[in-house]
Amino acid sequence: MEAASQRVLLAIDRAEPIVVVGDYDADGATATATLVLGLRRMGATCQFVVPDRFRLGYGLSRALIEELLTRTRKTNTPPGLIITVDNGINAVEAVAYAKSEGLEVIVTDHHLPGAHRPDCLVVDPHREDCSFPFKTIAGVGLAFYLLIAVRTLLVKTKPKAQPVRIDDLLPLVAMGTVADLVRLCADNRRLVQQGLVRLRQGIAPLGLLAMFEAAGRDASQAVANDFGFAIAPMLNAAGRLTEMSLGIYCLMEADPTRAKAMAEELRELNQARKRIQQEQSEQALAMSQLMLNEAPESNLLVVSHADWHEGIVGLIASRLKERWGVPVFAFAPSRENPDLLKGSGRSVGGIHLRDCLARVDSLEPGLLDRFGGHAMAAGLTLERNRLKDFNQRFNQAVKELHENSGALLAKGCILTDGELRAEQLCLESALALEDQVWGQGFEPPLFENHFQVLHQRPLKERHQRLRLGLLTKTGEPWAGEPLEAIWFNAPPTVETMLHLAYRLGVNRFRGWPELQLEIVADLRNEQLQ
Structure with missing residues (x-):
């Protein structure tokens, strides 16, 4: 310096x-x-x-x-x-x-x-x-x-x-x-x-x-x-x-x-980006569901589509990683050279993507035209007809570098900070958490509770706005005020009784702060730790 x-x-x-x-x-x-x-x-x-x-x-x-x-x-x-x-x-x-x-x-x-x-x-x-x-x-x-x-x-x-x-x-x-x-x-x-x-x-x-x-x-x-x-x-x-x-x-x-x-x-x-991302992410989710149905033991995903935008593949990889909890690489044809694929990857804890790509490069020199990145995100370029070879070598690299991958969570595993009591579900708690600096390696707390859905209203882009009633441990309704919540990328239909993972958020849409639960997942469909 x-x-x-x-x-x-x-x-x-x-x-x-x-x-x-x-x-x-x-x-x-x-x-x-x-x-x-x-x-x-x-x-x-x-x-x-x-x-x-x-x-x-x-x-x-x-x-x-x-x-x-x-x-x-x-x-x-x-x-x-x-x-x-x-x-x-x-x-x-x-x-x-x-x-x-x-x-x-x-x-x-x-x-x-x-x-x-x-x-x-x-x-x-x-x-x-x-x-x-x-x-x-x-x-x-x-x-x-x-x-x-x-x-x-x-x-x-x-x-x-x-x-x-x-x-x-x-x-x-x-x-x-x-x-x-x-x-x-x-x-x-x-x-x-x-x-x-x-x-x-x-x-x-x-x-x-x-x-x-x-x-x-x-x-x-x-x-x-x-x-x-x-x-x-x-x-x-x-x-x-x-x-x-x-x-x-x-x-x-x-x-x-x-x-x-x-x-x-x-x-x-950014609005145009959202429209492209929505369409192509839906394709990728459907594609990845079929892939995991055929190989449920797979601990990674490599997806590609001829019509995807090379500037969006990182967002596609991120969406699939969030959905399936595994490392993902998504590829699209290069706009300048259709014979090349541009790939972007996103990872989970325990899988260092850049190290994996370096191992792929050493296993088969020349396979990767160029590559670089971090532990959690990386990019590469390769010839279009070498995607299958990359998939095989990437699998090999992950297995070699992470044979004892205790740090690699099972697919779909969600870690929570436990339940909140009724009196803790308040705006003051949300504001106190909001005032802190959260991010990679210092994630905001994720809580879980059982709720009854009192009202739901679909929003654009597969989101749902919910009004929830807190349930006690015995399944009885809590007598307090209903709780407002938002669920991004929610399922099309939401059942009445849910076991939800959520974060405390603050909604200022009306010009003043209000408590809003930000739903992350329905824990009935996930592995919980």
Whole structure:
């Protein structure tokens, strides 16, 4: 970090053009916006570029550098320094090409390195010589820490200058951290909490505030779930369906009118994404049901469809993982090359997806065109006619790496925190839980109770709004007020007596907080622990 921050400060002093190379997910987008905004405040000449996921694929590549050089040479403004965020740790060939063209590169990435490291300055907590204790930091967190390091050097070298403000960028750090599903270690929880504190006070980029307004969320009452379920999906929709530049420009926009217009465009893109996802997820659920009927002992799923959208397969994998409780890879044809499949995976506890893909690559070199990711989410590209081979090798890798997989829960197994007493089912309990920072590795409590359905009303997209009566342990109705509940992706028909797993939520739809149970599952159909 020290060497990287010194090189960035040198670029600022020399007025060298800096180009930040981002990624097309929420972590990469927030990291890009955070670094560009912060460096510009420190006097840098700084722009950004994000690869087109359909044409160029993920991360720093030779093709991306060639396009960048072609464009900047026309204006006689070639970059003096490239900084990657949320990518680059495995871009060995791309960095070598950049150096051959006279470009310097700093890689900031939080992904696991491969066998070889790029020949440049590398900031990655997974380096074998890195003493940074929080290995699960998101890409945006690394970008923010690089800003802190550069700002610290500026203060030391120019003590009379007024230090620039960067704490208002913490809401972006919070969103990227939550959206990337990194484990909420102490450092990540601290970043998210501090971002939420500032966001609630309106201390945040205008574009982010505009996105809250477009999503119908109150930034002054923001909680971590707002990032994960409302704002980040809007941002990700740009990367999934078109390109992420729109989302990054929105986050960086200083004009309220333009920020509001871009936020509305992101909202509309997200609505289109939802429609595509709904249709294709239904296909995937039906497909996976048949697969598990034929092989009920299977502990993973690999699904593919010729008509699926490559920008949606990660969401399909996530939906199937939630439904079946097993690791899932979903594939769609590449838009640029139909002979290739783009795959995205989601995992469960005990199955490290990136390690599994590395094992697949070692079992059959050349099978995977490219791959990368984390423990819980990963992506890859392979030839269309090699899907069956991948399925076999993936099964083999999972078995080899997890022979003693006590950490791998049985399919459909749900862990709960037990029952709540009647007096605990109240708005005060929900508000107290809402005020905490929950996320990956620090899940919000999941409770269970028996209920009687007093009223149900179907909503769009297979959701149900319920009014429930709490039942005592003996099955007798509780005399208190009925409880309002919502059940996303509910079954078409809901029976009268239910044993439900749920979370305590807060509904502010009418402008004031009300208790709302958020149904997760009917435990009569699940394994319970």
